[in-house]
Amino acid sequence: MVADIIVFGAIWTAIYSMIALGFSLIFGVAKIMNLSHGAFFMFACYAAYYLSSSGLGLFWVALGAIVITIILAIVSYLGIIKPMRNSLTQVLILTFAFAMFLEQIIVITFGPEPRYVPSMLEGGMSILGVRVTHQQVLAFVITIVLILFLWWLLSRTNMGRIIRAVSQDREMASMLGINAEKIFIFVMGLSGAFAAVAGLLVAPFLTVTPAMGWSPILAAFTIVVLGGLGNVWGTLIGAFIVAYAEMITSYAFNPQLKEAVTFTIMILALMYRPNGLFSKGVSDA
């Protein structure tokens, strides 16, 4: 059991980091709290399901699902978030409603019953005596690669510097000739892409249902609370804590309780470590 916790905790740390990074990025840069982030994740799973059931090859399924989700993210930004972006409350309501909307579109199209997405890789292997599928190993490896990519993008490229400038002071950045709007669209697309990749990688070992997008939001938010917004390393630490807490709960107690445990962690973090959150200049505006 301990070995199970260690191995699956690591896999979920990677996947949660991926979901949480996309979620935290768009908040950090554009101050958009996107409650439909989980719905993007769900949407990508269904896109993968649909494309793979129509007989496309592995590569095209993955590419198609990612591109569709990116388009969805950008369209939702331009169509509903942008007009109301300055009001936190209205963005919350809109993205909440949009998540419900997407969920219902999927219910109507595919029905409420669970679907199964075939694995990209067949077979499995044994790590520390725990049987894991190759798909799970793939999910872990790709996530690590993408997190490194994001870290490189933000800290080593010009685009990353511009993104950080916009996130710190949008007005000042526009004075320097940066089109913040373009950056927001880019980041929104990037955030959608991360949700999509996470969806693609985990769809084969989860049951895909229209409501599957809500619990990642809880995990992502808790991780962000623990690690700090827009902070790549903090997010990894947060994901580590949440993933292992959930795995321990699942294996030692009851898998149905893992969300309650995550929620408890979130409330405790908000109670005792609220100053660790948003530490980048929000309260000192």
Place this chain on the structure above:
Amino acid sequence: MIKKYKGSLGIITLLTVTLAIFPFINDSFYLISILTLANLYAVFVVSWDIVSGFTGKLNLGHALFIGIGAYSVGILHDSLGLILSILVGVVLSILVAFIIGKPTMKLHGPFFSLTTMVLPLILFQLAYTYRNLTGGEFGLNVSVPLSRMELYYVTLAYMFISVLIIFFISRSRTGKILLAIKEDETACSAIGNNVERYKLMAFLISAFFAGLGGGLLALYLRHVGPNVFELWQSATILIMGIVGGMGTIIGPFLSAYGLTFLSEWLRGTEEYQDLIYAGLLILSILILPNGLASVGAYVKRKFKERGKGTDDNVSSRELNESLRKSESG
């Protein structure tokens, strides 16, 4: 101001009296049962508004308290009796509101909204899991010693008293402080108000009325299932509040009655119902961010401006807005 106050009070009283007389004119089982539900929703929405519309802390999961109230009745009414089980629900609601409100309401940003959104989803799952207690997906039956008509009058009385109390709070000095908190927390505390206490108090009041209503909802449904915690339950309240006009009390109050009938009508569309709800919510925010209550005010202002010609006072408000934006930017 005083005129508007009396107007709203008049509307509430008039509607209550009409509803009280209604069964003598038409005692259709169907209509009475929809109206019973509308009475409950009126309180749910108004109690939601005193937090979301007044303090500006958006509650995305008001179903939380409704569900807690309903399950308390479902689980305890056999052993404790109806009244006591309803009271337990109210106390639990307030307790939960305190636990989540205390740490999250003082934080800037979306913490409060996310917490309220997520908690009902978790309780939904727990209700499934602990089937010994909750009956799992089948839920629990509630035996009610009241006739449909008696229940109708009970909910009507509950509605009238609750809405009046919340209305008076909203128009009192406390209500003004809550509005001031929504506009500018720092400025509000800089004139001596303990903003944390006011926000929390509003949330506890909200939980009180919603928890009580949740208990009554269990009596109305004669059954409690995990779906009391479902998203559409919270979304319905959001739509009613937003379409009616957040922060006005009277707007959400009226739209609760209007939209209960709409959703009854939508019930025929089955699988499209939630889709239409979500779409409505998106459209109403995009088109009418301040709700129907703002339309009346807008028409009135336009009408006045026409007689008055140019209005140089508007500029200071705009100046202020832009200054404040640049300050917080």
Place this chain on the structure above:
Amino acid sequence: MTMFQVENLTKVYGKVRAVDDVSFSIQKGEFVGIIGPNGAGKTTLFHLISGVQPPTSGKVILNNEEITGKAPHLIVQKGLTRTFQVPRPFQELTVHENVEIVKSSKLSVHEQAKQIDHLLQQVGLGSRQSQLAGSLPQGDLRRLEMARALATNPDLLLLDEPFAGLNTAEIESLSELLLQMHDEGITIIIIEHKLKALMKMVKRVIAINFGQLIADDIPQEVVNNEQVLKAYLGDRSWDFAYNH
């Protein structure tokens, strides 16, 4: 009698020392000006004193009681009130309601309600009581801020650039109001760029630059102080404001 004291107050943001080891004390009944170029740390100093932001180190003492880092509303209850650089009225509330929601520790809500009319008359908003604050012109917003601040019954009042955005006539009438408040026994500390108007009112000026206190004296001495002149060199708002 010393009523108010700031001891080694410091606020550090990252590498910037916005307020750097500032100390001074204020006697009861004084009327003190704070000057300094833009970005010198004056407003931050007010934020630290009024509890809007916690200081990194140092002490704030009011009436022999330490109030460092207390919540803003508690500090108000102890008798210290402030206004903001940009007036922050509650736009959705009427003028009367804006004052009505003030919480003073010295008066009950009932007593307070009775003095609102008088206060609004005093600041010259008597005829605009039922107007929404969002519709007031700039000068009246300042008056409203003043009325709200007075309603808390302060012993010490901190004003952050109350003349900003006002025309000459408005400045004059506001100055009169301030002097009148001072005569009624309120101790006042005022940040102001419009030095001509400021020098007419205050008996003592504190100058701040780069977060540090560089002069603390009677107005005539401070404006001739070498360091103060240097601080303002190149800052045209100084000449402009003083000669205007």
